[in-house]
Amino acid sequence: xxxxxxxxxxxxxxxxxxxxxxxxxxxxxxxxxxxxxxxxxxxxxxxxxxxxxxxxxxxxxxxxxxxxxxxxxxxxxxxxxxxxxxxxxxxxxxxxxxxxxxxxxxxxxxxxxxxxxxxxxxxxxxxxxxxxxxxxxxxxxxxxxxxxxxxxxxxxxxxxxxxxxxxxxxxxxxxxxxxxxxxxxxxxxxxxxxxxxxxxxxxxxxxxxxxxxxxxxxxxxxxxxxxxxxxxxxxxxxxxxx
Numbered sequence: 001x002x003x004x005x006x007x008x009x010x011x012x013x014x015x016x017x018x019x020x021x022x023x024x025x026x027x028x029x030x031x032x033x034x035x036x037x038x039x040x041x042x043x044x045x046x047x048x049x050x051x052x053x054x055x056x057x058x059x060x061x062x063x064x065x066x067x068x069x070x071x072x073x074x075x076x077x078x079x080x081x082x083x084x085x086x087x088x089x090x091x092x093x094x095x096x097x098x099x100x101x102x103x104x105x106x107x108x109x110x111x112x113x114x115x116x117x118x119x120x121x122x123x124x125x126x127x128x129x130x131x132x133x134x135x136x137x138x139x140x141x142x143x144x145x146x147x148x149x150x151x152x153x154x155x156x157x158x159x160x161x162x163x164x165x166x167x168x169x170x171x172x173x174x175x176x177x178x179x180x181x182x183x184x185x186x187x188x189x190x191x192x193x194x195x196x197x198x199x200x201x202x203x204x205x206x207x208x209x210x211x212x213x214x215x216x217x218x219x220x221x222x223x224x225x226x227x228x229x230x231x232x233x234x235x236x237x238x239x240x241x242x
Contacts, residue, residue: 042070042213046083048223059089161191195230199238
């Protein structure tokens with residue numbers, strides 16, 4: 001029996017009795033650890049989601065944090081969800097929300113995965129019957145092994161640049177040596193990625209996925225198809241070389 005088949009059986013058994021939609025979402029993300037995947041975050045228009053997924057991205061993200069210039073209403077998020085349906089994973093980004101706020105979004109928008117960028121603890125993140133990603137603000141003294149152990153229920157850790165009052169989409173990168181092949185099977189690399197540096201980032205860090213927002217924009221919140229294409233091609237080239 002192959003290791004891949006055994007992994008499938010373990011996840012399938014863990015989710016037995018839950019809805020097929022949730023099982024599909026869980027499996028979809030779980031197997032993303034088998035190769036480097038690509039997520040385009042900060043999507044504000046359905047057309048950008050369609051283009052990103054059509055160009056080869058695996059997931060798109062919507063921001064539900066009012067402090068972000070890329071925040072979307074639930075109506076827009078529903079339209080983005082419709083555009084992404086059947087083509088990729090839809091991720092919802094939150095920053096220190098209340099449980100009621102998350103539930104309200106889930107009642108309106110069929111998110112596949114939740115992503116938390118604040119101080120949310122594992123118990124909070126895990127209560128919504130969805131796979132979740134926990135963002136880590138990277139500094140030289142972050143103990144990724146300890147964070148990974150604390151958030152053992154997370155689908156992945158998203159390593160992002162640390163900037164006071166800003167949660168993703170800053171266009172700034174951190175020192176990748178802080179994450180050299182650290183817990184790589186559960187690592188999504190973010191923070192200042194763009195078409196020019198994503199290949200080097202994949203080679204150095206060895207993440208399971210890469211996440212980009214400002215690096216593929218023509219202006220804040222509006223994605224540039226040419227930049228998305230260049231980013232995806234560069235990421236896939238790096239995968240073929242490693």
